Amino acid sequence: MATASPTISQTEEKSFLRDNWILLSVLGVTLILILYFYNQNAIVTTAVLAAALRQSTPLVLGAMCGILCERSGIVNIGIEGTMLLSAFVGFITSFLLQDALGPGAIWVGVVIGVLSGGLMGLLLAWMSVTLRMDQIIGGTVINILAVGLTGYFYQQGLTAGDKLRAIPLGPLADIPLIGRVFFDNPPLTYLTLLLIVLVHLLIYYTRWGLRTRAVGEHPRAADTVGVNVYKIRYVNVILGSCLAGLAGAYLTLEAVGSFERLMTNGRGFIALAVMLFGKRTPFGAWGAALLFGFATALNTQLQFADINIPHQFVGLLPFVLTILVVAGLVGRTRDPKALGTAYSKE
Amino acid sequence: MADPNPSDSRILRIWDSFKSRIPEIWSSISVPVVAVIISLLIGAIILLISGSNPLRAYGALLEGALGDAGGIRRTLEKATPLIFSGLAVAFAFKAGLFNIGAQGQLIFGALVASIVGFGISGIPAIIHVPLALIAGATAGALYGAIPGALRTFTGAHEVITTIMLNYIALNITDYLANGPLKDPTPGNIVARTPKIFDSAVIPDLPFIEWLPLGFVVACLMASITWWLLWRTTLGYEIRTVGQNPNAARYAGMRVAQTVILTMVISGLLAGLGGAVETQGIVYRFQPGFNVNLGFDGITIALLGKTSPFGVIPAALLVGAMRAGASQMQFRADVATEIIDVIQAIILFLVAADMIIRWIIRQRAAAGDGISLSSGWGSNS
Numbered sequence: 146m147a148t149a150s151p152t153i154s155q156t157e158e159k160s161f162l163r164d165n166w167i168l169l170s171v172l173g174v175t176l177i178l179i180l181y182f183y184n185q186n187a188i189v190t191t192a193v194l195a196a197a198l199r200q201s202t203p204l205v206l207g208a209m210c211g212i213l214c215e216r217s218g219i220v221n222i223g224i225e226g227t228m229l230l231s232a233f234v235g236f237i238t239s240f241l242l243q244d245a246l247g248p249g250a251i252w253v254g255v256v257i258g259v260l261s262g263g264l265m266g267l268l269l270a271w272m273s274v275t276l277r278m279d280q281i282i283g284g285t286v287i288n289i290l291a292v293g294l295t296g297y298f299y300q301q302g303l304t305a306g307d308k309l310r311a312i313p314l315g316p317l318a319d320i321p322l323i324g325r326v327f328f329d330n331p332p333l334t335y336l337t338l339l340l341i342v343l344v345h346l347l348i349y350y351t352r353w354g355l356r357t358r359a360v361g362e363h364p365r366a367a368d369t370v371g372v373n374v375y376k377i378r379y380v381n382v383i384l385g386s387c388l389a390g391l392a393g394a395y396l397t398l399e400a401v402g403s404f405e406r407l408m409t410n411g412r413g414f415i416a417l418a419v420m421l422f423g424k425r426t427p428f429g430a431w432g433a434a435l436l437f438g439f440a441t442a443l444n445t446q447l448q449f450a451d452i453n454i455p456h457q458f459v460g461l462l463p464f465v466l467t468i469l470v471v472a473g474l475v476g477r478t479r480d481p482k483a484l485g486t487a488y489s490k491e
Numbered sequence: 492m493a494d495p496n497p498s499d500s501r502i503l504r505i506w507d508s509f510k511s512r513i514p515e516i517w518s519s520i521s522v523p524v525v526a527v528i529i530s531l532l533i534g535a536i537i538l539l540i541s542g543s544n545p546l547r548a549y550g551a552l553l554e555g556a557l558g559d560a561g562g563i564r565r566t567l568e569k570a571t572p573l574i575f576s577g578l579a580v581a582f583a584f585k586a587g588l589f590n591i592g593a594q595g596q597l598i599f600g601a602l603v604a605s606i607v608g609f610g611i612s613g614i615p616a617i618i619h620v621p622l623a624l625i626a627g628a629t630a631g632a633l634y635g636a637i638p639g640a641l642r643t644f645t646g647a648h649e650v651i652t653t654i655m656l657n658y659i660a661l662n663i664t665d666y667l668a669n670g671p672l673k674d675p676t677p678g679n680i681v682a683r684t685p686k687i688f689d690s691a692v693i694p695d696l697p698f699i700e701w702l703p704l705g706f707v708v709a710c711l712m713a714s715i716t717w718w719l720l721w722r723t724t725l726g727y728e729i730r731t732v733g734q735n736p737n738a739a740r741y742a743g744m745r746v747a748q749t750v751i752l753t754m755v756i757s758g759l760l761a762g763l764g765g766a767v768e769t770q771g772i773v774y775r776f777q778p779g780f781n782v783n784l785g786f787d788g789i790t791i792a793l794l795g796k797t798s799p800f801g802v803i804p805a806a807l808l809v810g811a812m813r814a815g816a817s818q819m820q821f822r823a824d825v826a827t828e829i830i831d832v833i834q835a836i837i838l839f840l841v842a843a844d845m846i847i848r849w850i851i852r853q854r855a856a857a858g859d860g861i862s863l864s865s866g867w868g869s870n871s
Contacts, residue, residue: 222654272843281589281650282842285789286835292783293831298541414654421651457666464655464662471652472645 201438206392207416208430213385218361223287225413230291231393234261262390266383277487308402361481418467526840548823555818556811570810574709575764576788577802586753587733592653593761594785595660596631600762603630605776608687619690631762639754683777693771705771717799
């Protein structure tokens with residue numbers, strides 16, 4: 146195991162520039178444009194960028210769910226359903242407890258929302274690891290179940306007393322542009338930025354991450370040297386689904402403040418696109434999520450300015466880009482070798 | 492089965508041969524049947540926990556779905572697009588492909604059928620109806636060809652491309668129904684296309700008003716699909732590619748071509764479903780009217796054991812639940828989404844059939860399992 150470690154991480158680091166040149170160059174061009182527009186109109190530019198970061202938060206969390214699952218070899222197309230269910234559970238919890246706990250109820254809601262995401266992860270792991278069910282069908286079960294459960298228990302017109310508010314980080318928040326965008330956010334957005342770094346460290350710099358990647362590539366070999374394939378997959382899918390749960394809690398308890406039917410609106414599937422576009426790396430996913438978030442924010446701004454590009458055109462952009470990436474027409478992704486296949490110990 | 496009359500030897504013979512086949516029939520339908528029963532029981536428990544009376548709820552559901560001629564018609568109308576999307580998914584399964592994109596293919600079929608329906612006037616129904624149906628089917632087929640070609644030429648997995656294509660279709664049709672194709676009727680603020688001409692509306696059958704013609708077309712398509720799969724060379728190739736692509740290649744079959752063709756036919760079935768929905772029920776294209784039909788197709792294909800004729804009873808069951816749901820909401824005050832919960836449990840139990848086989852102590856027959864997913868993209 147120890148000898149395998151440098152080889153995997155070295156090749157990945159060396160090819161990072163080559164693999165991600167599209168994403169990097171698009172981000173580079175965007176950065177130059179941002180500076181130009183900031184010079185023209187500082188207030189609008191700052192507002193658009195802040196909105197881009199807000200839009201990107203649930204996407205990058207969902208994408209990291211996908212990363213943890215797929216790195217260990219499990220396909221998760223149930224991210225959408227997991228997000229939706231957690232958004233609902235988190236919201237209802239905070240709603241029911243707000244009289245008893247006051248402002249603390251929101252935080253209990255966040256925790257319960259994350260845990261309900263983990264529970265969905267447990268269900269997916271049970272289906273795909275223990276029952277060896279087809280993983281696409283497993284994800285579909287979760288998606289339909291979430292639509293059904295949230296719709297069945299939904300009650301019209303519930304609104305929470307409050308949502309999580311922005312906490313400016315002292316003098317950092319006063320830096321022009323960067324301060325407003327990055328250091329004047331509500332707590333879950335900060336937490337997400339921290340989690341991107343943590344998941345990166347987990348995957349590339351810990352024994353757990355190495356084992357996860359080994360299990361995703363060649364479970365038989367990992368098993369032979371004593372890695373518990375089932376445990377690695379269970380834990381990664383549950384951890385990942387907790388992140389998708391956090392994305393759901395973010396939507397109801399930080400972004401909107403209430404729950405609506407089907408409110409995830411495809412974000413779980415965009416998260417899959419973000420994950421693939423970012424080549425299953427946390428920072429790559431963050432870049433892709435920012436890009437998609439930026440497109441959405443810019444779109445909204447253009448509507449305000451009466452420049453009418455139909456919003457649907459920007460809406461379909463992530464999906465077209467993802468097809469191009471998956472098809473290898475723009476860069477290439479490499480799947481973990483054992484992705485989507487159940488492992489049986491014999 | 493009625494009690495056979497012992498004096499009539501012919502009926503007795505038929506009864507005997509039927510009786511001897513009961514174990515065989517039971518073993519092929521036991522998993523879906525038990526899955527549905529368990530799911531309804533779990534649904535009843537959820538109803539009980541949330542303070543509703545399950546008997547009342549299911550009673551209202553049943554009455555709404557089958558209580559009178561209107562109910563039966565509603566059930567058949569709801570089942571019709573489900574048969575098509577179920578057929579689309581089941582057909583692709585046979586070639587080892589997972590068409591999650593039935594949704595996108597279906598809404599493109601519905602949109603294009605509506606364009607032909609309101610865009611062309613002054614032709615008789617006998618030409619207009621089939622013309623719009625064919626246009627819708629063609630749109631679905633072309634949209635299905637995209638993931639097929641991507642799979643063949645680039646290796647991109649159809650699951651991810653069809654998910655993406657669903658959202659692309661959603662955005663494009665939403666834009667068209669909001670913009671260039673929006674119903675220009677004064678006062679209309681809804682995103683929808685104009686109403687199709689009467690000559691494009693699928694007519695009712697004379698005398699049997701509870702039976703929509705679209706449902707008959709759906710059953711006909713199921714028969715054609717069965718024939719294509721089991722009685723033609725193409726069907727043989729498709730099944731071989733699905734079971735073992737390497738063997739198919741070794742036997743000289745054109746695997747690439749078969750994969751594309753399978754997706755084209757699968758898309759055609761879904762697109763035709765959309766067209767029937769437009770011309771038989773909605774009479775225009777309206778975004779959001781047929782959401783989830785694609786995912787329902789997955790449940791139905793699996794519940795019908797991916798057989799074209801199995802799809803029909805599966806679609807009838809789900810169609811009946813959807814048709815009776817509003818009656819259940821009205822009479823028993825139960826939210827219609829309980830149907831989705833039950834459906835998710837059905838899908839789970841059918842896919843994890845080892846649980847049911849364990850319950851009824853039955854062994855799996857060869858080739859019963861379904862396993863398709865492996866990787867997303869072009870592996871360089």
